[in-house]
Amino acid sequence: MQVTATIGPSDAAGGDNFDFVVATPRAFELRGELCWGRGLLLMNEFSWDAVRRMLQRLLAHAVRPTWSEVAAELNKELLWEFDRCAEHKAKQSAV
Secondary structure (H helix, E strand, C coil): CEEEEEECCCCCCCCEEEEEEEECHHHHHHHCCCCCCCCEEECCCCCHHHHHHHHHHHHHHCCCCCHHHHHHHHCCCCEECCCCCHHHHHHHHHC
16 A cells, blocks of 8 residues: 655644555465565555554654654655655755
C-alpha cells in the first residue's frame, strides 16, 4: 500500500510529502517481487496504528535543529518529494 505522510515543522502551516510503501511478507510472497528497502515499511500484518507508531518513532529519531536537517534525516528512510530537487535544496541551504 502506497502511503504519503505530510510532515513539517510544528510552527509552520503545511509540510513536505514523504512517501513509502507498507507491505507484508505475504504480499511479497503473492507477487513474487524483489525490491529495495528505502521507502519500504515491512510489517507482519497491516495496521494503521502500527504505521502511526513507526512514523512517530522515526520522527522522534529525526529531531534536529533545523527543518532541512530533519527532512534529510527522514529522507534516509522515506522518499522525500524534494529528494532530487536541486533548486529546493539550494533554497533550504540559504535559510
